[in-house]
Amino acid sequence: MYSDRQIAFIVERPLQIVNAIAIGRQNKSLSESEILVADNFDSAIDVFNRLVVEFPEIRFSFHESYGQAIGSIVDKDLKELFVHWDVGFRTQPILRRIKHKVPGIVISVFEEGVGTYRQDIYSGIKKKLFWVLQLPLNIGGSRFTDKAYVYSKNDYISNSYKVPAQVIEVERTVEGTISDSYLQWVSVFGAGNIIEEMEESGFSDGVVYLGNWDYLDGEADKYFSARSLNILKLHPYCKARISSANAHIAPKSVPAELLLHCASRLFDRVIVYHKGSSVERYIASKNVEFVDVSGC
Numbered sequence: 001m002y003s004d005r006q007i008a009f010i011v012e013r014p015l016q017i018v019n020a021i022a023i024g025r026q027n028k029s030l031s032e033s034e035i036l037v038a039d040n041f042d043s044a045i046d047v048f049n050r051l052v053v054e055f056p057e058i059r060f061s062f063h064e065s066y067g068q069a070i071g072s073i074v075d076k077d078l079k080e081l082f083v084h085w086d087v088g089f090r091t092q093p094i095l096r097r098i099k100h101k102v103p104g105i106v107i108s109v110f111e112e113g114v115g116t117y118r119q120d121i122y123s124g125i126k127k128k129l130f131w132v133l134q135l136p137l138n139i140g141g142s143r144f145t146d147k148a149y150v151y152s153k154n155d156y157i158s159n160s161y162k163v164p165a166q167v168i169e170v171e172r173t174v175e176g177t178i179s180d181s182y183l184q185w186v187s188v189f190g191a192g193n194i195i196e197e198m199e200e201s202g203f204s205d206g207v208v209y210l211g212n213w214d215y216l217d218g219e220a221d222k223y224f225s226a227r228s229l230n231i232l233k234l235h236p237y238c239k240a241r242i243s244s245a246n247a248h249i250a251p252k253s254v255p256a257e258l259l260l261h262c263a264s265r266l267f268d269r270v271i272v273y274h275k276g277s278s279v280e281r282y283i284a285s286k287n288v289e290f291v292d293v294s295g296c
Contacts, residue, residue, distance in 0.1 A: 006032050006034060006077065006079065007024075007029050007033040007034070007079065007081075007082070008035075008036060008073065008078055008082065009024075009034070009036065010038065010070055010073075011035060011038065011084075012037075012040035012041060012066045012069075012084075013040070013041055013084075013113075014047065014189055014255040015113065015174070016084055017037070017047070017188075018174060018178065018185070018258075019112065019177075020033075020035055020082065021055070021058070021177065022172050022177040023170060025172070025177075026171055026172065030058050031057060033058060033059065034059040035051070035059070036069040037051070037061070037063065037069075038063050038064075038066040038069045039063065039064050040065065040066055040237070041237060042236050042238070043251065043253040044253075046190065046253070047188060047189060047190070048060060048062045050187055050188045050189075051188055053187075054187055054188050055188075070098075071094075073098050073102065074097065074098060074101040074102060076102070079104065079105065079106065080108060081098065082108050082109070082149070083107065083109055084110055084111075084139075085109070086107070086109050086145045087121060087136045087139055087141065087142065089135060091142070095107060095142060095145070096144060099144055106146045107142075107144055107145050108146060108147035108148065108149060109164070111151055111156075111170065113278035114278035115278070116139050116150060116156065117152075117159045117160075118139075118159070119137075119138060119159055119160075119161070138160045138162065139160075140163055141161060141162040141163070145164045146165060146166065147164050147166040147167070148163060148166070148168070149169075150167065150169060151170050151281070151282075152169070153167050153169040173284070174257050175261055175282060178261050179261070186262075189253050189255060190253055190254065191250075191258055191259065191262070194231065194250045194259065195262050198229060198262065198267070199266060201229040204268045205225075205227065205229070206228055206263045206270045206271075207228045207229070207230045207231070207271050208230075208256075208263060208270060208271070208272045209223055209224070209232050209272075209273045210256055210275075210277045210279065211232065211234040211235060212235050212238070212275050213237040213239075214238075215240055217242050221244070223293070224246045229248065229267070231247055231249075231263070232244055232249050232250065233254065233256055233259055234252050235252065236253060238252060256279045257282050257283060260272060260279065260285070260288055263288070264288050268287060270288045270289070272288060272289065272290045274292060274293070275292065
């Protein structure tokens with residue numbers, strides 16, 4: 001009955017695009033998939049335009065916001081919808097409406113970072129209230145969610161209060177998916193210039209500072225070294241426009257995973273300073289060292 005219906009992914013961060021394509025390839029469903037790109041990260045429209053060119057076998061659409069993207073779902077003939085977030089009081093009516101308006105639809109959550117494994121999304125009185133109201137406390141915990149796609153099934157199950165009926169492990173790693181389409185990802189995310197700067201630096205070591213969305217200008221300077229190539233990479237949500245005399249600035253639209261994958265191939269040693277970034281989960285290269293400076 002539903003064999004001709006389509007699949008949709010809603011993405012609002014660069015890494016989510018990589019993960020969506022990894023899942024589509026695993027399920028052999030990219031030809032029947034649409035990826036809805038929400039204008040919620042830096043240079044999103046440029047990334048969208050390049051996706052259309054680099055991955056012509058996939059349908060893409062661009063939306064002014066995540067809300068607009070998910071609001072359009074009820075007008076589509078879908079058999080499965082992938083979202084990265086199913087928690088929150090306001091999210092439940094949206095998912096309920098989709099279930100009601102699109103009969104037979106399967107709602108799946110997919111991993112987008114360390115938040116997928118968090119037990120502390122809510123705390124205190126709010127957590128107790130959500131528990132009483134039977135609202136989800138972890139990603140994948142909504143009663144409207146049917147499946148979860150994650151990179152570590154065991155970690156996800158052990159860190160969740162409630163999981164969907166099906167928990168499916170994504171077989172290809174993030175680094176593997178990046179490697180499979182390396183040149184396409186470099187083009188899509190506009191990483192060409194920063195990679196060229198790494199190639200021509202002449203340094204054997206690299207230092208990367210991953211700034212959060214609330215980055216304060218100059219906070220990274222104390223971690224940079226005169227004996228290495230220094231790179232400042234800000235969160236894709238960060239609104240700050242900065243310059244640095246001490247570092248090369250990577251485009252915010254470049255996933256840190258792509259940047260570090262490149263750096264691990266070009267440098268003998270890479271030190272990554274961060275504040276609780278998810279990236280450490282996805283980079284297995286032995287010459288990359290992560291230093292959490294959250295408390296500094």
